Amino acid sequence: MVYKKNERRMPTCLECGSKIRYGRSDKKFCSEDCRCRHFNTMARNGRAIRRRVLRQLSMNHDILEELMRSDVGSIDLIDLMGRGYVPAYVTSYRKNGKHDEYSCFDIKFIMTRTRVYSISKIQNV
Ligand SMILES: [Zn+2]
Numbered sequence: 001m002v003y004k005k006n007e008r009r010m011p012t013c014l015e016c017g018s019k020i021r022y023g024r025s026d027k028k029f030c031s032e033d034c035r036c037r038h039f040n041t042m043a044r045n046g047r048a049i050r051r052r053v054l055r056q057l058s059m060n061h062d063i064l065e066e067l068m069r070s071d072v073g074s075i076d077l078i079d080l081m082g083r084g085y086v087p088a089y090v091t092s093y094r095k096n097g098k099h100d101e102y103s104c105f106d107i108k109f110i111m112t113r114t115r116v117y118s119i120s121k122i123q124n125v
Contacts, residue, residue, distance in 0.1 A: 014038055056089045057104060064107045067119055074117035087111065 010019040011027060015034035020027050029035040063085045067075060077087060090102040099110045109119040 015041075053089065056086050057091065060085050060089050061104045061107060064104055064109065064119055068107070068121070073119070074115060077111070077114050077116060080116055 010021060011025065012019055013030035013034050014028045015038040016030060018030050020030050029038060063080065063083050081087070089104070091105055092103045094101050096110070100112070102109055102111050103122060106122050107119060108122050109116050
């Protein structure tokens with residue numbers, strides 16, 4: 001980009017991208033409308049992310065619950081993922097001796113890099 005001698009670098013609106021021609025140099029929006037639109041979009045995106053995370057946690061929980069119902073005590077992670085389970089979505093983690101114990105709401109389990117086992121309900125949640 002080429003700037004002429006006395007041309008001030010004008011900031012651009014974070015919402016619509018148009019140049020902000022007046023006001024303080026650290027102004028981020030060209031208008032009140034753009035400012036509102038920007039924060040509404042951010043809030044909407046935040047809610048969408050929370051919904052997506054909760055949906056996956058809920059799906060993981062259903063899968064683990066189904067395994068407990070079917071008396072499956074141990075399962076390969078790859079098989080679990082084949083059922084739609086996503087290992088990154090857990091609600092807590094703690095080191096239990098040398099095991100990595102995770103939970104998904106009221107269900108706890110031990111997860112290694114290849115297997116999930118000791119799946120059980122947490123008492124007194
Ligand atoms: Zn704008």
